[in-house]
Amino acid sequence: MPRKANITTQNLTDHALKHFWENGFHASSMDDLVKSTGATRHAIYGAFGGKKQMFLPCFQRYQDLVVSPAFTQVEQTDATLEQVATYFEAQINRAEETGLPGPGCFVANSATEVAPHDREVLAKVEEHNARLKRGFLNALRNETPSTHQLSTKDLELLAGVLVVFTNGLWSTSRLTQDGDFLRASTRQFLETIRTRISGP
Amino acid sequence: MPRKANITTQNLTDHALKHFWENGFHASSMDDLVKSTGATRHAIYGAFGGKKQMFLPCFQRYQDLVVSPAFTQVEQTDATLEQVATYFEAQINRAEETGLPGPGCFVANSATEVAPHDREVLAKVEEHNARLKRGFLNALRNETPSTHQLSTKDLELLAGVLVVFTNGLWSTSRLTQDGDFLRASTRQFLETIRTRISGP
DNA sequence: TAAATATCAGAATGAACGTTCTGAATTAAA
DNA sequence: TTTAATTCAGAACGTTCATTCTGATATTTA
Numbered sequence: 001m002p003r004k005a006n007i008t009t010q011n012l013t014d015h016a017l018k019h020f021w022e023n024g025f026h027a028s029s030m031d032d033l034v035k036s037t038g039a040t041r042h043a044i045y046g047a048f049g050g051k052k053q054m055f056l057p058c059f060q061r062y063q064d065l066v067v068s069p070a071f072t073q074v075e076q077t078d079a080t081l082e083q084v085a086t087y088f089e090a091q092i093n094r095a096e097e098t099g100l101p102g103p104g105c106f107v108a109n110s111a112t113e114v115a116p117h118d119r120e121v122l123a124k125v126e127e128h129n130a131r132l133k134r135g136f137l138n139a140l141r142n143e144t145p146s147t148h149q150l151s152t153k154d155l156e157l158l159a160g161v162l163v164v165f166t167n168g169l170w171s172t173s174r175l176t177q178d179g180d181f182l183r184a185s186t187r188q189f190l191e192t193i194r195t196r197i198s199g200p
Numbered sequence: 201m202p203r204k205a206n207i208t209t210q211n212l213t214d215h216a217l218k219h220f221w222e223n224g225f226h227a228s229s230m231d232d233l234v235k236s237t238g239a240t241r242h243a244i245y246g247a248f249g250g251k252k253q254m255f256l257p258c259f260q261r262y263q264d265l266v267v268s269p270a271f272t273q274v275e276q277t278d279a280t281l282e283q284v285a286t287y288f289e290a291q292i293n294r295a296e297e298t299g300l301p302g303p304g305c306f307v308a309n310s311a312t313e314v315a316p317h318d319r320e321v322l323a324k325v326e327e328h329n330a331r332l333k334r335g336f337l338n339a340l341r342n343e344t345p346s347t348h349q350l351s352t353k354d355l356e357l358l359a360g361v362l363v364v365f366t367n368g369l370w371s372t373s374r375l376t377q378d379g380d381f382l383r384a385s386t387r388q389f390l391e392t393i394r395t396r397i398s399g400p
Numbered sequence: 401t402a403a404a405t406a407t408c409a410g411a412a413t414g415a416a417c418g419t420t421c422t423g424a425a426t427t428a429a430a
Numbered sequence: 431t432t433t434a435a436t437t438c439a440g441a442a443c444g445t446t447c448a449t450t451c452t453g454a455t456a457t458t459t460a
Contacts, residue, residue, distance in 0.1 A: 024313070026226050030448055040408060041449080051448065101316060108371065112312050113224070116301060116374050125375065157388040164385055165361070168368025171308065174316050175325065185364055188357040192396040230418055240438060241419080251418065401460100408455065417446070425438065430431095 009047050010061075012037050017058040017065070021106040025055055025114050055114075059124040062106045066094075067128070074135040080143045081190055081197075084136065084162070088169075088186045096179035105170035129163055136162040144197050158193065165189055209247050210261075212237050217258040217265070221306040225255055225314050255314075259324040262306045266294075267328070274335040280343045281390055281397075284336065284362070288369075288386045296379035305370035329363055336362040344397050358393065365389055 015037040019028050030051060034041055048054040070090040073083045095102045103109070107128045115122040137159035144150060150158075173182060215237040219228050230251060234241055248254040270290040273283045295302045303309070307328045315322040337359035344350060350358075373382060 027317075029446080031446090041410085042407065042451095045449075046407095103316075104312070109312060112304070112309060112371055112374055116303075117227075122375065129375075154388065157384055158392070160381070160385050161365070161389045161392070164368035164372055164389075165365055166368070167371045168364035168366065171312055171367045171371065172364055174312055175322065175329075181360070184357055185360050188354065189361045189364075192358070192361070192392055196392040196395045229416080231416090241440085242421095242437065245419075246437095404457100404459080406455100406457075408453100410452090412451070413449080415447085415449105417444105419443080419445105421442070422440090423438100425436100427436075428434090430433075 009057075012039055012044065012047055012054075013057050013061045014065075016054050017061045017106065020055060020058055021062070021109070022103045024109060025051075052118075056120060056124070059107065059110075059128070063128070066106070067131075071132070071135055074139055077138075078142060079135075079139045081139055081194060084139045085187070085190055088166075088190070089183070092173075092179055092182045092186065095173050095182070100177045100179055100182075101174050104174045105167075108167050108170040109174075111167065129167075132163050132166060133159045140193075140197065143194070148197070150197065158196070162193070209257075212239055212244065212247055212254075213257050213261045214265075216254050217261045217306065220255060220258055221262070221309070222303045224309060225251075252318075256320060256324070259307065259310075259328070263328070266306070267331075271332070271335055274339055277338075278342060279335075279339045281339055281394060284339045285387070285390050288390070289383070292373075292379055292382045292386065295373050295382070300377045300379055300382075301374050304374045305367075308367050308370040309374075311367065329367075332363050332366060333359045340393075340397065343394070348397070350397065358396070362393070 016033060019033055019036045023032070028051075030041065030044070033044065033051075033054070037044065044054065048057075070087050073079060074087050076083065091105075095104070107125055110121055111125045111129075115125045137156060140155050140158055140162075144155065169182060169186065172185075176182065216233060219233055219236045223232070228251075230241065230244070233244065233251070233254070237244065244254065248257075270287050273279060274287050276283065291305075295304070307325055310321055311325045311329075315325045337356060340355050340358055340362075344355065369382060369386065372385075376382065
């Protein structure tokens with residue numbers, strides 16, 4: 001009796017993510033989402049229930065499509081700052097191909113626009129940042145000679161500094177059209193981190 | 201013949217800045233602005249012309265009220281990273297007193313929310329970032345021994361890295377309620393910069 | 401094929417938005 | 431005090447928004 005659905009929820013989420021990413025939550029109207037997904041209002045409200053409930057699954061989709069493919073290497077047990085550098089390069093390359101200035105990072109955008117006024121989104125953003133911090137800390141540990149002066153506490157703080165820098169970088173990528181500037185800044189930053197770790 | 205105005209334009213801008221800062225551009229309705237300024241719609245539209253034209257002067261007001269009081273010391277001819285550290289401390293203290301998580305930086309918020317879709321706002325944001333970069337570069341130059349290996353190009357990139365970190369820090373201050381974490385991250389970051397500058 | 405059900409495109413709804421307008425109240429010059 | 435200019439509070443206007451509803455169309459089961 002039931003008619004077969006020809007638009008999957010995942011497909012809807014793909015298009016929704018793209019639109020939310022490029023335009024933000026508030027500036028994405030349901031009209032826009034209907035057009036960009038190609039689905040009907042009925043289908044969208046049936047599958048999700050509303051705009052906000054459509055926004056939330058985009059975080060998982062963003063992880064699967066964008067973050068994980070580039071960041072898993074940083075999470076490997078033997079990863080070092082070289083993998084961190086490759087991660088940044090990959091994200092900057094992607095941003096450059098998409099066009100600079102670009103939409104930056106979906107999570108970083110949500111962090112400033114939505115998270116401060118929404119507990120659920122805040123939780124998603126914090127989860128993402130915690131993942132980044134764990135990965136960075138892993139790389140920093142492998143990079144650091146075990147006989148070095150830097151304490152565990154210092155290394156954890158440095159991992160946090162890397163997260164802060166990452167968010168600042170995405171913010172900058174929404175303003176600049178110069179991909180080489182982003183690359184050079186990142187290289188300079190990582191070189192600075194390396195100098196600190198290998199000891200003065 | 202004309203009745204004396206008892207609400208000045210500067211007064212309106214003060215209240216508008218406060219509201220825009222705390223709520224962002226899109227989430228600040230004219231109803232809100234009327235309530236928070238205590239002025240009538242007539243007065244607001246007479247003095248500015250509209251919402252957007254009310255938003256723009258807030259940048260200058262933010263410079264005068266928030267940025268300059270803390271940042272001018274970084275712009276002194278003999279400023280070093282010590283002044284940069286003091287600047288960060290002051291801003292974090294202010295954020296903590298206002299309440300964390302807080303509204304962060306008015307310019308940094310506008311950078312991600314408004315600037316990508318508005319040339320005038322983009323110009324204001326770039327102007328602010330350029331000011332920060334000049335100040336940071338000044339401090340870095342004074343901190344660096346003249347006989348050191350770091351090139352002018354490297355120092356300029358480092359100044360850019362400081363700006364990127366700053367924006368990331370404000371983003372973080374919209375999420376965390378832990379002022380000490382912001383302080384510790386900043387200290388760790390500046391210590392890292394110092395290590396790089398004084399040479400490995 | 402016939403009946404039941406899912407999906408379609410888009411109209412309808414009610415609230416919120418930025419902006420403009422209205423008429424009363426207030427002020428200062430005459 | 432009278433008059434003209436100005437400011438007042440808030441209603442009115444025309445859009446736009448998220449959400450719901452409607453009637454037609456397409457698909458599946460019986």
